Amino acid sequence: MSTTSQSASSPTAQFGTVFADRLTRARWGVDGGWGEWEVAPVADTTLHPASHCLHYASTIFEGLKAHRGGDGTVRIFRLPDHVARMQRSAPPLHLPVPDERMLTEMIVEAVRTNLDAVPEAPGSLYLRPTLLGVQPNIGAAASPSNEALLFVLASPVGAYFAGGALRVEIETLQGRTMPGFGTVKSGLNYALALGPIGRAKAAHNASQVLFCPGGRVEETGAANVVLIDAERVVTPALTAEFLHGVTRDSVLSLAADLGYHVEERTLHIDEVIDWANRPGAEIALSGTAAVLSPVGTLILDGEDVTVGSGEVGPHTTRIREEMGRIQTGREPDRHGWLTAVTA
Ligand SMILES: Cc1ncc(COP(=O)(O)O)c(C=O)c1O
Structure with a gap:
């Protein structure tokens, strides 16, 4: 688990600051197609400083959760709805629409490969599918990125709004x-x-x-x-x-x-x-x-x-x-x- 300073199950860890070790990722290349997706260490994902997303905001994401049940089984909540919404978010940012099956598999695998990081309820594993334009070209202000990176990051979480009303x-x-x-x-x-x-x-x-x-x-x-x-x-x-x-x-x-x-x-x-x-x-x-x-x-x-x-x-x-x-x-x-x- 890569943490800032606290363990994932710590009730005091701030939402979104603790990460499971592995993510799933895929690249969309200049030839216009998605490559094979893979499981990779979070620490192994880098971005070129000239990446399109860092300069021209070509980014979309999703947020969904996997919950550990009373029976120990881990279940993702409303997976197809989040996949569909991510597919709808891509065209307005001129990013490639992730293939439904590929994105679904990548989210499921991001949970499977981090199963031991799913906390007991009321905690959960928050999943963050993210799609970035990564063409390394600071001159591409007026054109969509011709390369993209899709990854699914996983973060064990407790409450987002801690405290009362x-x-x-x-x-x-x-x-x-x-x-x-x-x-x-x-x-x-x-x-x-x-x-x-x-x-x-x-x-x-x-x-x-x-x-x-x-x-x-x-x-x-x-x-x-x-x-x-x-x-x-x-x-x-x-x-x-x-x-x-x-x-x-x-x-x-x-x-x-x-x-x-x-x-x-x-x-x-x-x-x-x-x-x-x-x-x-x-x-x-x-x-x-x-x-x-x-x-x-x-x-x-x-x-x-x-x-x-x-x-x-x-x-x-x-x-x-x-x-x-x-x-x-x-x-x-x-x-x-x-x-x-x-x-
Ligand atoms: C701006 C905004 N509105 C609404 C929602 C609620 O969406 P959902 O229930 O799909 O998480 C979110 C949360 O993700 C949000 O960021």
Whole structure:
């Protein structure tokens, strides 16, 4: 295991700072084809300083998890959905679309070769398929990279948001990224959101920003948003302006299974504030890393708005636990979401 200083199972290791020893990788060459993929030591992957991705942001990635079940079996959650989303992210960045079968095999093998690094629940092995333009040419500003590197990195993780209910600032002036680019999982989008998130942290001790340009609710910097109470689960309908979260989709399916009325529609920030002010209201952030993290406080125009009781709510906990039971094989995989990986 390559670690910064702590072991993977350490509850204090920061999310994403500990890596399993091996990754899988493949190259796409100037002849326009994918080479054979291979297993390699993480330490053995280098980039030329002139690589296209380092200068012209030709990068996309995915984030998904493998969970160790109560029975010891390791299962990847919603693998085909993440493969499909990565395939959709490649064309906007003019990167080669990874072959479905190849990428699926590379992700499964990244788990298999690091099986001993998969922590017990509630920890998991976070998987980071990454596709980079690596043509060594700093003159290629106006042309796509004609070489690419695809790899699947594995990182044993605990909680992404450690601690209790989150403070989230509302941003109504600017969106998270450029119009029409929100569905693409590219590093570029995350760099664009750093300014507002940094300001919200410094000024309001917030962990995240909820982007609501013109008052229309979209998503936070790294997760989708859902409103929850005893009867309903409400979330913005899918548009081209935000990432179509696999966890969002899972939460909506499980909420419907559990008898909640699910609404996907246009949401205005005024409605979210009204929602937060009602007793029993809950708001949560959904994402592979965030899982379903409760929001305790919204900050609008510098004023704190407490969400319901301000604490972790029972319905957020109920849906989150239901998802955890399915991920760890404690409940039947009734939606066909799991891919078991054996040695
Ligand atoms: C910007 C953004 N929105 C939403 C999500 C949630 O997506 P998913 O549930 O597929 O992880 C993520 C997380 O990966 C994200 O980075």
